[in-house]
Amino acid sequence: MNAPTAPAEVTRAERAARQAEVVRALLAVLPAHALLWHAEDTVPYECDGLTAYRQRPLVVALPETEAQVSAVLKACHALNAPVVARGAGTGLSGGAMPHAMGVTLSLAKFNKILSVDARSRTAVVQAGVRNLAISEAAAPHGLYYAPDPSSQIACTIGGNVAENSGGVHCLKYGLTVHNVLQVRGFTVEGEPVTFGGTALDTPGLDLLSLVIGSEGMLAVVTEVVVKLVPKPQLARCIMASFDDIQKAGDAVASVIAAGIIPAGLEMMDKPMTAAVEDFVKAGYDLNAAAILLCESDGTPEEVEEEIGRMSAVLRGCGATAIAVSRDEAERLRFWSGRKNAFPASGRISPDYMCMDSTIPRKRLADILIAIGEMEKKYGLRCANVFHAGDGNLHPLILFDANDPDQLRRCELFGADILETSVAMGGTVTGEHGVGVEKVNSMCVQFSAEENAQMFAVKRAFDTKELLNPGKVIPTLQRCAEYGKMLVRAGQISHPDLPRF
Template structure:
């Protein structure tokens, strides 16, 4: 993607003074300031927007995190927390004159307790590493984002990440018991508890999904669940996306909660199949992946029930995994949909919005109409069971106006999600990507309430500023710049 990195917005003197203050509290190797060292931190997974930070700090302990926060507080330096940088909403994009606080070096599993089925981990521990360590106890960590091989638990907490099995097992917020947080003012607080409940307000639920705007995670206690004795997947084909979308609602209406219920349209399956050779039906307009897990008897019963519902809902073909290897193959295609997009398009824009399941067909038809309107292709692959859409808008940033059309396309998808009673994000967060769409979903009083929560945690407003919550002035300007018929008036004006 040919997008230039903006020039630094800080002076050399400012950078040197901040670096000197950090060298008093951190090892020299934990401070990056040369452009060649900070450039890898200029964006997260939303690579269309980039900004080199003034400086990067890599603390290796809670005490070092507190020391970095004190320097930034004393010197009025904005702070952008960063995990593995796999986020897709620009939440970890640096502030021009700010510091990136990476938790990558805080990567230890502190304690694993098979008896209580919990693990205490530092924020830089990879999502998948928790399950790998718990495997010896026949346990695992349920939330499994597509980036689980690389994403870290601290980032998962910041974004309230989900995954293909979140329908049955829940999001991060349902699988985290306790979070230890370093505040900007220098305190360390524990939110939640390893007990069944915690005293006082439920601030854990406020913090999870707060996108690094309230504090820095230094330790997390997660729930572990028993690894199912058996799991099998149905791949159901449909001749049109409307029938497939309606089938999702019918599965849930039948009282079945699959371990996973995912949908891919023809564009998605055709771009993934040559990449992973998962055995997908590439002639189908849509395919559903429906997983059952539990004991052998439970799985057999649920597979039979789901098969009957899907056949009655109009499935044109049904295939059930015959082995664990085939089950993993089915899921590998779904989990590799994003990288596979690079095989058919120079660039892609991965959206994230959530809608009521009953509106799946309506929204998919709307997206199809938008493809013609904006002259861009869109591959739909998503968590169908909980209505969390992930449209992949395919474009070429080297072609004039295609990035702008992709952004307008995405904004219209999010507006449609709100229109049908949904929301602008399910698990990717708001970051910078959806900050204008927040103006569509929330009223001024609601936005001011969000800022009140932030000010309670971060009075100086230094933690990840200008992300996630738009100011009322920004919303007023956005109202003047709303996309109409794919055209944004005054497109040359700066947006960030």
């Protein structure tokens, strides 16, 4: 498979000469141990969590100080060398995949928590600090950092900023952009820059929101000021069964329409619960067409009141059974199934492809019906697990990658889900980012003018297009080529659709 950022034809000799040039420049500003360029040293950096795309970088730089980050950027800018910033490499859309002729700039050494201030409920952390480490440092104050991507034990706050990461609790507590007050770092020219601030709002253009989720295309972030929130005193979880998947979808919209923002609101369909129950014994209702998990957190009084109201709404929407976790052990057991949905799918099918589109919450039932029809159309099964409260779908298409026809049908199935999501007013990615994986889908999501507008903003930060080039925003030419291959209304015209 060709990496989307593969350069125009470059000979081995040309690459070696360029590598020597870049290494020489970087050795002038970094200690020798902070620079890797031999093949065996750079292989560990050849991909992130999207392992389908692999590419060794020219050089990996591991600066230890802000002055070194600045110097690396200045050197790369002078040499017109692309720069790809990297945190823990857990991203699922290839945002940290290296550039063949570029420098991978690892923030791994920026792993210090600089301060935790309980009074202002903020922490100042370096970009390479792990998401969970922030909550661990805040725990003695009864505080934690809210966004909790499933990779939170490993992923870094810098990566979270780049991807605007969410998690199971983002329905109530927001995405990264809602939990970060300020970022500091460097422009592509190596100049120090600060976005946002620790006071309410900031005047002028909101460049902080622009930088969060920009996937390393606008600046390199070295330090982040995050908000901390108090740990809820109590959390309880409802497991509700439905005999009809449409009723379950409608129940999700009804809970929100009733003015309740659950701490988590997740949905699994019957193929999913069957796979999961067989794996972890979470106690799920195997007769249900779909189950919902609805969590409430807060003071005991708040939780009791909210659990009562949610239960009433779910019953009114036709829930056939409702169980409420009686203690923390049972609550964790309810969640254990949801959290093991992906590995459980791996046990019932040789391969699966995980999608990440979103739809407006009220269209949940519609997309479920549409996916059911696609199962027949493409002759493949699909297990569904959703961040339902957000309208963020994770359909898992089950297939055997060793069967080329199944792979082809799976890819068409995936493209159909994405296009149908956009047609329903949704988006092609909810929380995994665009990276290299979804760059073709951006042609479906946005008009040529809208993509051009994003490019113009990108160039306002990075005139030479050196920061993470080839990712996120498709070129006009790329969209034109992709347009020829599009599936819509059953027109399957190209057998070699790129893998989403």
